[in-house]
Amino acid sequence: MELPLMAVKPEAPAEGVGAVDRALAILFAFQPGDSVLTLAELARRTGFYKSTLLRLIASLERARMLVRQGQEARWRLGPALIGLGLQAEHGLAPLREMVPAVLRRLAADTGESASFYVREGEFRLCLFREEGHHPVRDHLLPGSLLPLDRGAAAHVLRGAGLSVSIGERDPELAAIAAPVRGTGGVLLGALCLSGTATRFGDKVRREALAAALEREAVQLSRQLGG
CATH class of the missing domain: 1.10.10.10 (Winged helix-like DNA-binding domain superfamily/Winged helix DNA-binding domain)
Known part of the structure; x- marks a missing residue:
């Protein structure tokens, strides 16, 4: 489902x-x-x-x-x-060259859906997406716009560091997000893992997911000049 x-x-x-x-x-x-x-x-x-x-x-x-x-x-x-x-895509060339591979690796290693969001005014845009393999998961298409007032990726795009959101936007869903930065420390977007609140509610699993996500975000930031 x-x-x-x-x-x-x-x-x-x-x-x-x-x-x-x-x-x-x-x-x-x-x-x-x-x-x-x-x-x-x-x-x-x-x-x-x-x-x-x-x-x-x-x-x-x-x-x-x-x-x-x-x-x-x-x-x-x-x-x-x-x-x-x-x-518009031409300006996103560095992200397109690097981010999809990171998302594929995260989804394969964790089983959860991996996304990359950027801020678009008072919304967040899902720029890239790799679905996880769990039969029960959140489903989202690249290009979707979501509110900027709730959710882990939203918090990151509004200036927070590593963020966790459980049941904030939907009682059944949860997410962990980390900032990705470019030259001069400019915030480029939010790298995110998302899945069910039940799976993310387990502290040991949540901490393991957060560690994997943060490693990838730090490495991606370095590749992008951050």
């Missing part, structure tokens, strides 16, 4: 251009696993009137950020977003 963790859609900022905020809300309505969304589903997820959606979608289509599928009122994310994503 897997315990699903839902991606969180960013809230609209208090200040900004309303039309831009609404257009972004349409793009953020697509969640991991969505290939196409209908007009009705977009209306349900965004809370916008269909007439408003159609006007905004027309602009997004012109910018190639949305592509209509056939003659039906169904859309998928467009190629312009791929180009933007590749540009």
Whole structure:
């Protein structure tokens, strides 16, 4: 059994251009696993009137950020977003070269799911993920956004050191996170192990997981110039 963790859609900022905020809300309505969304589903997820959606979608289509599928009122994310994503990914090249191998090693050695989070405003973004092998575990996809006010990785991204969270975000889940730093001690992200509260509740196992995680975080920080 897997315990699903839902991606969180960013809230609209208090200040900004309303039309831009609404257009972004349409793009953020697509969640991991969505290939196409209908007009009705977009209306349900965004809370916008269909007439408003159609006007905004027309602009997004012109910018190639949305592509209509056939003659039906169904859309998928467009190629312009791929180009933007590749540009954003270029800045993450050092992390992409090093972090996935660390996550694979942690997941293989501990059996727990390993993740790497970065801060995105008042949220934390799961940048990389390696699932553990336990049949009961938390399930999360790379690209998911989670709140920054609770959870071990959230505490690290807000300035804490090695952090443990048991049942804080979900009573059935637990996590341990450690900071990863780059040149000049700049915080680059949070390396995290997560699993069930039952497994992490055992003190001996929790301390062993924390030690393994901290070793990897220190080594990764050194490789990244920290």
